[in-house]
Amino acid sequence: MTVTARWNADTAVEELYAAHYARLVRLAVLLVRDPETAEEVVQDSFVAMHGRWRTLKDPDSGLAYLRQTVVNRSRSVLRHRGVQARYVARHRTDAVPDAPPADHLALAIQRREQVLEALRELPDRQREVLALRYYLDLSEAEIAGTLGISRGAVKSHAFRGVAALRDRLGEHLEDL
Amino acid sequence: MNDRTDDDRMRRLLEDAVSDVTPRGRLEDIRARTARARHGRRGWLWGAGAGVVATAATVAAVVTLTQGPGTPGSAQGGFASNASGSHAASPGAQHASGQPPAATPQGTPTVVRSAASQPTPSKGTPVSTLTVPVYFVGDTPHGPRLYKDNQLAPASDPVRTAVHAAVAGNTLDPDYHSPWPAGTDVTGVTADSSGITVALKSGDTSLTARPAGMSRQTARIAVQQVVHTAQDAVGSQAPVNFTVAGKPASRLLGLDVSGGVKRAADLDVEAVVWVLSPAQGATVHSPFTVTGLANTFEANVVWELERNGHVVKQGHTTATQAMMMAPYSFTVHAPPGQYLLVVHDSDASGLGKVTEDTKAITVR
Numbered sequence: 001m002t003v004t005a006r007w008n009a010d011t012a013v014e015e016l017y018a019a020h021y022a023r024l025v026r027l028a029v030l031l032v033r034d035p036e037t038a039e040e041v042v043q044d045s046f047v048a049m050h051g052r053w054r055t056l057k058d059p060d061s062g063l064a065y066l067r068q069t070v071v072n073r074s075r076s077v078l079r080h081r082g083v084q085a086r087y088v089a090r091h092r093t094d095a096v097p098d099a100p101p102a103d104h105l106a107l108a109i110q111r112r113e114q115v116l117e118a119l120r121e122l123p124d125r126q127r128e129v130l131a132l133r134y135y136l137d138l139s140e141a142e143i144a145g146t147l148g149i150s151r152g153a154v155k156s157h158a159f160r161g162v163a164a165l166r167d168r169l170g171e172h173l174e175d176l
Numbered sequence: 177m178n179d180r181t182d183d184d185r186m187r188r189l190l191e192d193a194v195s196d197v198t199p200r201g202r203l204e205d206i207r208a209r210t211a212r213a214r215h216g217r218r219g220w221l222w223g224a225g226a227g228v229v230a231t232a233a234t235v236a237a238v239v240t241l242t243q244g245p246g247t248p249g250s251a252q253g254g255f256a257s258n259a260s261g262s263h264a265a266s267p268g269a270q271h272a273s274g275q276p277p278a279a280t281p282q283g284t285p286t287v288v289r290s291a292a293s294q295p296t297p298s299k300g301t302p303v304s305t306l307t308v309p310v311y312f313v314g315d316t317p318h319g320p321r322l323y324k325d326n327q328l329a330p331a332s333d334p335v336r337t338a339v340h341a342a343v344a345g346n347t348l349d350p351d352y353h354s355p356w357p358a359g360t361d362v363t364g365v366t367a368d369s370s371g372i373t374v375a376l377k378s379g380d381t382s383l384t385a386r387p388a389g390m391s392r393q394t395a396r397i398a399v400q401q402v403v404h405t406a407q408d409a410v411g412s413q414a415p416v417n418f419t420v421a422g423k424p425a426s427r428l429l430g431l432d433v434s435g436g437v438k439r440a441a442d443l444d445v446e447a448v449v450w451v452l453s454p455a456q457g458a459t460v461h462s463p464f465t466v467t468g469l470a471n472t473f474e475a476n477v478v479w480e481l482e483r484n485g486h487v488v489k490q491g492h493t494t495a496t497q498a499m500m501m502a503p504y505s506f507t508v509h510a511p512p513g514q515y516l517l518v519v520h521d522s523d524a525s526g527l528g529k530v531t532e533d534t535k536a537i538t539v540r
Contacts, residue, residue: 010210017206021199021203022199025197025199027194039199043209106411115190116194119193130190131190134186134189169189
């Protein structure tokens with residue numbers, strides 16, 4: 001991508017926010033599950049990118065930095081805050097509708113919960129590789145760069161992650 | 177199953193898993209923090225983190241969608257009638273997108289913007305859409321009844337889009353309509369554990385009294401149209417409350433809606449035969465499968481394929497269960513051409529009074 005006009009840090013935040021904020025939040029939901037925490041992580045990442053803009057300079061590096069920061073922060077948030085436990089606890093009290101599923105949309109909501117739950121049970125690296133590969137559609141090389149691991153490792157995490165998800169979600173893999 | 181379809185399935189699964197996540201944060205929150213950072217405070221990164229989006233509590237089971245300026249979906253025209261095989265942009269969709277931005281009670285413009293200008297991060301990912309059932313009113317021998325039309329709505333704003341389509345009568349099927357007064361706008365739909373709330377804004381006609389010429393039965397069906405659509409889109413059977421111009425409404429179209437409106441029993445409000453696929457205007461290849469739901473006498477479902485007003489094929493089948501809306505399907509072989517597919521219940525009265533659903537389709 002060629003960019004003729006050079007962005008400053010503020011423009012970079014605005015442009016990348018407009019184009020990628022929602023998707024990065026959803027990426028973070030795949031990683032940490034709790035939507036509130038996910039937004040926190042993404043907002044923090046934007047602030048961090050703003051601080052680093054001088055060394056990033058162009059939109060592609062900015063986006064790469066955002067992705068990397070979102071993944072790293074998601075991982076440390078999981079470690080430090082027991083987010084998942086919190087989320088699960090809150091949901092238990094929020095009790096989902098007692099009525100039977102009205103429709104395939106209600107079933108879809110159940111399926112989403114089960115997918116996020118299955119992701120939650122994976123080891124960090126497997127979850128990260130799956131999210132970057134299948135949600136952001138990154139190449140093996142891009143994933144390796146984002147996570148700071150070898151391409152061979154990306155392959156093996158992806159392989160194990162897919163196998164584990166298929167184990168847990170067999171039926172849902174079929175019905176989408 | 178080969179690797180490629182496996183990969184596609186994984187993509188769809190993950191895309192779907194977060195398709196109902198609607199970010200609430202605002203660009204302003206980030207701006208405020210970067211401005212502070214510039215003044216040399218660097219304690220914010222984690223210290224303030226928790227507070228920053230504290231007002232943006234987003235729980236996956238709670239859907240809160242508000243129409244903001246720059247109407248969601250408009251950027252992508254992301255709302256079209258869903259047809260197996262129909263790719264035509266729907267006139268209804270243009271209508272939906274062409275709505276002037278309504279005054280928004282508590283707009284979150286930046287969020288809307290970010291959601292609408294949704295990302296194609298590296299390799300063009302398709303715009304994220306969801307299929308939502310939208311209910312419309314059609315005429316039957318038993319009076320006006322609800323029909324269901326599956327439509328695509330942008331994943332960033334599926335619930336309001338669906339309810340708006342219902343009220344505005346955005347459908348490709350000429351047999352369906354909306355009895356709501358022209359100009360009625362749906363400005364937001366919120367849902368939480370206490371129920372669903374649909375925010376309406378009237379056009380020139382007041383929404384409190386029953387408009388001249390509208391029967392009580394039609395008013396009831398109109399309200400149920402919104403109740404059905406909102407409940408299905410949210411995935412809840414909670415009663416639906418209404419606000420008009422921001423104020424809780426106790427009367428709507430001349431009906432008492434105080435305390436919320438429950439979904440009425442199927443037979444009272446729903447047509448007994450629905451065709452869900454193919455959609456109106458769809459192009460299909462022969463043989464094609466027709467699927468739908470029916471709640472007919474002894475689960476009988478009768479169909480005809482008409483060309484230029486003449487029946488060229490006919491048949492019958494049964495739904496999987498009687499006494500309730502239950503799925504049916506049948507397969508039709510037909511040479512290429514334009515047809516009208518008519519599906520109806522059996523004529524128990526012998527008077528030709530059947531409830532039908534019809535779809536104009538093209539066979540390739």
